[in-house]
Structures are given as C-alpha cells and as structure tokens.
Amino acid sequence: MPSTPYQQLKQYLVNNISVDDEQLAAFCKKFRHKTTKRNEVLLQAGDVCPYIYFVNSGCLRIYMLDVNGKESTRFLVTEGRFGTAFPSFNLQEPSLAAIQSIEPSDVLYISHYDFNQLLDTFPGWEHLYRIGLEKDYIASIKRIESLITMDARQRYQLLMETNPALIQKLPSKIIADYLGVSQETLSRLKSKK
Amino acid sequence: MPSTPYQQLKQYLVNNISVDDEQLAAFCKKFRHKTTKRNEVLLQAGDVCPYIYFVNSGCLRIYMLDVNGKESTRFLVTEGRFGTAFPSFNLQEPSLAAIQSIEPSDVLYISHYDFNQLLDTFPGWEHLYRIGLEKDYIASIKRIESLITMDARQRYQLLMETNPALIQKLPSKIIADYLGVSQETLSRLKSKK
DNA sequence: GCCGCTTATTGACATTTGTCAATAATTTAC
DNA sequence: GTAAATTATTGACAAATGTCAATAAGCGGC
Secondary structure, eight states, X not given: OXXXXXXXXXXXXXXXXXXXXXXXXXXXXXXXXXXEOTTEEEEOTTXXXXXEEEEEESEEEEEEEOTTSOEEEEEEEETTOEEOOHHHHHHTXXXXXXXXXXXXXXXXXXXXXXXXXXXXXXXXXXXXHHHHHHHHHHHHHHHHHHHHHOOHHHHXXXXXXXXXXXXXXXXXXXXXXXXXXXXXXHHHHHHXX | OOSSTTHHHHHHHHHHSOOOHHHHHHHHHTOEEEEEOTTEEEEOTTSBOOEEEEEEESEEEEEEEOTTSOEEEEEEEETTOEEOOXXXXXXXXXXXXXXXXSSOEEEEEEEHHHHHHHHHHOXXXXXXXXXXXXXXXXXXXXXXXXXXXXXXXXXXXXHHHHOHHHHHHSOHHHHHHHHTSOHHHHHHHHHOO
C-alpha cells in the first residue's frame, strides 16, 4: 500500500518523463485527493467539467444519458490512468457526458486552471500531456474502427482479447453500452457461444 | 492563389502559435510538396506510414479494407488540415489503414523523423501539435458518441448539420462507409425523406 | 444474514440494417 | 464525344439487433 495517495501519480510521471523530485513535488501539490462511494456522481451532464482525474484505485465512467433514459458509456477510466469529460474539460463548455465512480474509488484531481498553469510553466508537463493525448487518441481511433467495421459479436470478442479484466470487473450492463449494444444482445452473445 | 505551396501551412501556423518568420521558414523547409492524382494511393495498408500530410487542396481519405473487400473510411482530411494514418505514424508500426487522395490534391508532407526533430527543437511545435491533437481527439470522441448513441439516420442528419460541404463534395459511397452504413441504406435514408 | 433492489437471462416480436441482384444514372478515361 | 467503368437507386429478402415483458439470479446495504 502506498504511504501517500501520490505514490502512483509519481510513478506515472517518472515512467513518462524525466523529472526531478522537486518538480514531482510541485506537480503533486496541484492535485487534491478524494475517495468516492459506489455510483457517486462526480460531474453532472450540463455542467462544465472543472477537473481532470487520476485514478489510484477503482473505476470512473464517462457516460451519456439520452432523453429516454438510455445510457451510453463513452469511456472507462481504470487504475493508474487519467480521465475526464474531455471535450468539456478542454473547452470549458457544458458537458454532454456525466462522470460517476462505478465502484468505491480513490482519485486525485486537478483543476483546469492549475492544469494549464503546469502546461505553461513546465515544458515537461506539456510533453507528458502530449504523450497521453497520443495514446488516448489512438485508443479512440481503434474504438471507431471497431464500431464501423465490426458487428456486436466481433466487438465483444475484441474486448475479451484486449481487456478481459474489464469484462470481469464491470457489470455486463455497462460493458454492453460501452460496446454500443443492448444488454439483452450482449447476454445472448455470451450464452449462444 | 498562393504564390508558394507553403502559404496555407504558414497561415495555419501563425493562426495557432506565435512564431516569427525565421521559424516559419525553418518549419516549412522540412515539408516536401506533392500533387496527387484522383484515387492515388499514398500509403498501402501493411506499410509503416512515414509521413504526416498537410492538405493544401483536395481531400485525403484514411480507410480500411477488410478481407471481403469492404471498405470503411476512418477519416477524411480536407483542405487546410493535417492528417495521417495516425497509429502507424505515431508508433511507426504497420498500418491497418491505407491513405488515398480521393480527388486530385495538392499536399505537403513531413517525415516522422523530421516531425520529431521539430518537436524536440521547438517548444512551439510541440504546443502546436498538442493543440491539434486535442482538436482531433475531441472530434473522435464526438464520432464515437454518434456511433454508440445514434442510428444511421441520425448520424446522417448530424453530418448534414455539421459538415454539409463533405456530403456535397464526396460520392455517397464514401459518406456511407464513413458513417458506418451500407451504400444502399444511405441511399434509402436520402430518398425516404 | 436477510430483504429489496438492481442486474441478467430468455422469449416473442418489431425494426433496422445488410446483402444480393437488376437496372439506371453518372462519371471517367481516352 | 463515346465507350466502359463506376456509382446510385430500388426491390426482395435475410440477418442482426432492439424492445418489451416476464422471470431468475445476484448483490448491496443495513
């Protein structure tokens, strides 16, 4: 167990950029710490998203809710990763998506203002952010490809291959709307071999 | 008509970062110029993508071809924008997607090596790239949302609202696989009101 | 540990979308 | 300008997926 809630973030930083202890401390100082309950909502749709989160443990879900109450999961943010309602956080405009913690989670968060200040102050921070953006962008491209080229069964199989832990960990209701299929269809895919 | 093929790129740069003429010249020197024919293939699937392109005029299409010969358009890159087979260019691994110029086009291109050299040499370049990544990432998030929450008709209507020029300009066959629907389905959407 | 709520499964059916095929309309290449 | 190739449209049907409903199973909160 890490002695402070900042251990994992520091590890993430040293893995991705060259940074000395002093800078690490300066970065961490901008982050606040929070534990959440199961299904706690961190951002309501319609609000401007003020924070970007780093997940120490647990799982955040970025999701949309349509007028009929149907939910769609845009992204899942697991341990050791950054996540936010990106378009809202980046542009500081009202969010289409909400953020909830699916399970009790332990997170750090930094405000948009402080985040930008780090960008302007430390070139290393911009580099780190850029690397993260590249990875997330590539992940989103792969997701688009799976959505336009594969049927429901193929997408489910792909997820089983690339991220079986997610399927284990999350209720299949959420896996279903992450894949863009109904709960019933996913249930049938799983049973009918 | 611009006097050199670099006019538009320069305009793009000054719009996005503060940069002096000397730097502009240094940036442009890294780009080569090329005109393409209709349907010319710039990258074959399976090859590592060596370049990122800036489109002066015309249109590039990043697309995938499955074993049955079905094509899916991952992205369309129009005038005044950067584009490449991003995962391959970024990771320098074989590309799932191919690149073609749908129509006769006028493009600039820079190698992965030179691009990274600019990143390392000019903080302004990393900033510019980061801003571009943010925009492209947001666009891809919106595309994912449209794919998981909307049916074919809604996606088509969205495209008509957000980018009617694309629908005008491109054959509906390509619009169809960009939307992730068959040509016939799109044709029916258009006729049946 | 139990109650109650949420989630998962299954069936019947409706709807959407895809596939195949034939034909018409366009467009390209020469 | 014309022939050939590509693209678009339409019909008939098949396949995939969604919706609604009923029931079963699982799990969280106390």
